[in-house]
Amino acid sequence: MSQPTLTHVLQPKWRTALTRMRQERESGGRGKLLVLATVGLIFWAAVFGVLFRVLGYFKGVEEIGALLAGKLLSLVLLSFVSVLLLSNVITALSSFFLAKDLDLLVSSPVDGLRLYLAKLGETLVHSSWMVALMAVPIFAAYGIVYQGGWLFGPFAMLAFLPLLVLPAVVGSTVTMILVNVFPARRTRDLLSIIALGAAAGVILIFRIVRPEQLARPEGFQNLLDFIAVLRTPTSPFLPSEWVTKSVMSYLSGPLDWLPVYLLWSTAAVFVTGGVWVYGHLYHTGFTKAQEGAERFVRGGFWNWSLGAALRPLGAARREFVLKDLRLFFRDTTQWSQLILLAALLVVYLFNIKALPLFRGEQVPFFLVSVVSFLNLGLAGFVLAAIAARFIFPAVSLEGRQMWLLRSSPLELRAMLWAKYWVGTVPLLVLALAITVLTNVLLKASPFMMAVGVGTILLLTLAISAMALAFGALYPQFETENAAQIPTSFGGLVFMMATIALLALVIVIESVPVYRYLSASFEQQPLTVTPLMVGSFALAAAVCITATIVPLKIGLRRMEEFEF
Amino acid sequence: MITIEKLTKKYGSFTAVDDISLHVPSGTLYGFLGPNGAGKTTTLRMIAGILRPTSGRIRLGGHDVADNPMAAKAKLGFIPDRPFVYEKLTGAEFLRFVAGLYGQDGQLVERRIDELLEVFELSTWKNELVESYSHGMRQKLIISSALIHRPELIVVDEPMVGLDPRAARLLKDLFRGFVSRGGTVFMSTHTLEIAEALCDRIAIIQGGKIVAAGTMAELKSQHAAGDVGLEDLFLRLTGGEAAKELQAVLEA
Structure with missing residues (x-):
């Protein structure tokens, strides 16, 4: 039996999106679109403006300017990867295990590869669109300040795209493993607590270390040490570091294609690995996801006392x-x-x-x-x-x-x-x-x-x-x-x-x-x-x-x- | 108990219910039949005060649903076809909540909850979250919730969907018992055998209009149907000849 194309499997999703857009347009959504576009543009302009000034300042700093710009980009991309990992884990839980279309898809004679790729694509789009939009003014600022030329846009996309694929594969794989250990609904609860707890912890730690103190000149003890730290990448095995390397090599020369090859080949290997994990774990996980709704409730004291108070x-x-x-x-x-x-x-x-x-x-x-x-x-x-x-x-x-x-x-x-x-x-x-x-x-x-x-x-x-x-x-x-x-x-x-x-x-x-x-x-x-x-x-x-x-x-x- | 006068409901240019009038006397079990998309659910939802009619009037026990909605709704228990309930409440909490909506609480409600859960074999699930209930159990819980405040009238949309044979039988007995004690049931259904066996009167809606109404005997005599069953009568009135062509399609 011939298998449907990936586009066909994803048809309900993109058709729904198109219909929704058409309905919006028909119901006089022009004003709505205008408001959204204005707010989006203001946000983009603000991110672009701030970064443009910072990079302009870095560019004026002799010797370490490009290093600082690279370090900033690698930090931004690293934070993107962490956000993407968390959001992919949570999104994958819905798209792979809890979505309403799964009964239809899983019961149809579509092979595992297509199902996996369809669901991976869905997870990727849902969890990465915000990060991808955020990346536009960032790369634009780098391209303009360092005069990357009109080819910089496509090059940045080429380098950035695998960075969206990798967290999606890792996130959905983590979810598949978790669902095999815990029931899906429990996993969702667990993940939401872990994710929010982690986010809260990061915010607290970040604030309590008082980063504004680092901006004070007396904070630097030795300039050479500082430069040495800047030159060392956070970790040479991090894909965000590869993107930084390729982008900065494009902007300040000489152009290095190795990180781009690394990014794409790693993404391909990861997707292949993802298909393998899917083949081995998905069915057991999906079966488990059908069970495990919470049955018991607690809180008798609160029910009783609140009920009395609200009498x-x-x-x-x-x-x-x-x-x-x-x-x-x-x-x-x-x-x-x-x-x-x-x-x-x-x-x-x-x-x-x-x-x-x-x-x-x-x-x-x-x-x-x-x-x-x-x-x-x-x-x-x-x-x-x-x-x-x-x-x-x-x-x-x-x-x-x-x-x-x-x-x-x-x-x-x-x-x-x-x-x-x-x-x-x-x-x-x-x-x-x-x-x-x-x-x-x-x-x-x-x-x-x-x-x-x-x-x-x-x-x-x-x-x-x-x-x-x-x-x-x-x-x-x-x-x-x-x-x-x-x-x-x-x-x-x-x-x-x-x-x-x-x-x-x-x-x-x-x-x-x-x-x-x-x-x-x-x-x-x-x-x-x-x-x-x-x-x-x-x-x-x-x-x-x-x-x-x-x-x-x-x-x-x-x-x-x-x- | 229910009086419907010149009721019309339009969705944009589409007329779902077209100028219907109907009287459902107290103490009757009234069947409301029609093919898919004929306007049954829209009519029922207007009676329950969920949808507003484009024009026309509905009276429940003498109270106009538009002018005096609280008094009209206080007499009513509504059972929808798709059982959406609060997933994170237990069965007992849900019933207590519904009783509260009708202004009832205290020991009487607690006793009623126990009775209803017992009747519908949900007692062991009383303190468990609705999210762990099966489709049929949810349906039984919603039926219980429609009875919790002792209504005079039950409006029910496709009552047998998702129920096991035991529960379906129980519901039939319950409706008959309810009617014999003076209550009124207005029920839409696709299951013609149930309508034929259970209902005192029947109305058939087609394309938003009532095409026939009366007792089974009256319907037969009105349409010179002789000794045919409700299914044949239904198909004749709703243009169901197409169903007979199904065999040809299946065999093609």
Whole structure:
């Protein structure tokens, strides 16, 4: 029997992608495309701009300029490889073992080679597209600064492509081995904890070693030692090092083709090895992946105590809140993100603590107050990101069960209410903790503390409401993975709207804060003027409007949902 | 119990349900038949208040679903054809949650949960996550959830899909018992033998329109069908002659 081509096996994937694009275009997705393109271009321009300046500076440094540029590239590529390895392991679990099309594909008479290559390709595209897009401005900056010419683009692609293939093969092989040891669902839980724990650990270690100290000239003891370290590659066996070598040899000569041969031949050997592993391990693993759903649950004490605490809410709201909490804490892919969140918060506070504000004898009051005020914007942004991850998907996640909610006499208002408070209360605790702790660390004045606490309280209520409303306006009912929902177009619009709100509130409050600071600077007593009161009242009104209006719009949108 | 007046549902230019009117009296088991894509599920989902009609009215026990949805839905238990439930809740937690949606809690609900799980042979699975349930077990759990608040009316879409013969028999007995105690069941099904054996009245929908409605005897006399079974009647009304050509295709 003749075997189908690889393109044919992958047909449902690319056809779905094409249809989705066509539907977007037909449903007036032009504006959406424009927003996405603009945001993407701004991001690209920022990465390109920063790197262009850094490389320009390196190029001006005699002797070690090219070495520094090479070292930077190898570090960037090494971090790409680590990210790719992790994301390939996790993606391979879905595409090789949990995807819905597997029953059809595995039961059809398609040979192992084609299935493996199809699934490997799918894994590669899903886990590497972001890294590949990120690489474009990086290589562009190298090509332009070192005058690589128009052939540099294709050459960089030639060198970079195997670097995407290798982690995909290694990642999917690791997954195949893991699934043979643990059941697939357990493996997913395990991996999400390990991945997030590792990411959190790296962030913490990176921050706590205080890399900014390395930039200080007194950090170098011996220039020759430094150059020697720069000349040694991190490891001559790392593919990221081969890419660096080939790219830098192309840019600063003489051109060395050996690393490119090494990259492509290694990729070919790895894919062949991958096919062999697939042939030996896949079927057992796939069979195991069909079993192993979690059966037992714990947490009787929490159920009992929370149930009692929520009794005054009435049966419908209480059961809704309890249900949402149970679903969150029983889904490892959801709660494990809290590990990363905790690490980021520690880093946030550490950064505030590490600010070089208290070097002199006298505490720079003006600077502390400005930092304390602007910190509101930063804290607001952090809260928006958290809301995007945990509150924004709340409505979408009800999609498949909406038949139950809509056919019962539960008022959608009660559902929205439950979802709003389940998201808002923890966010509020977090917001107040961040603001109070940062202000204590900054030794801010009671006035700044009061402004900070009051503003963040109102902002949190608004951010939470907006997350829920935008989630209802841009629902993703078909997505099973909650982590993918915030990266949708609606998530982007929510973040942009929140940033606009933060900017507006900060601009409004800058009027009274400026008055307070100038009065303190001139060592005069602060007189409360109608303008100050009016500004605070306006900021509060903006936040309250940004809470009530989105909730109303969200509710109306939910009432219009059809399933 | 159910009164449908001039009900229409359009999806863009496509009319899924086209100006149908129907009355389902209390205490009847009413079968709703039709070929694939005829508009059965759309009609049922409008009755359950999940879809909004483009035009027309639905009353459940005298309450208009559009004007007084809470009162109408409080009387209803809905069983969909595709059982999507919260995977990370246990069977008991799911039933408690549904009871909560109808404003019920406490010892009565706990006792009812135990009764229903016992009836559907799910007692040993009571405290296990739904994600470990088979398709049939999920279907049984959803049927239990539709009964948890003691509804007056059950609207059910393809009830026998995924059920083993024991559970299918149990469900038939349960529906008959429910109707004999004054309850009403409105059921869509493809299984014509079940409809013929179980239903007091039958409506057949084709292309979004009701093409026949009444008792089995009334349908036969309306369509001069003589002593034919429901299957032949169904095929005649829904243009099922094509099915007879199947043999030729298979043998070609």
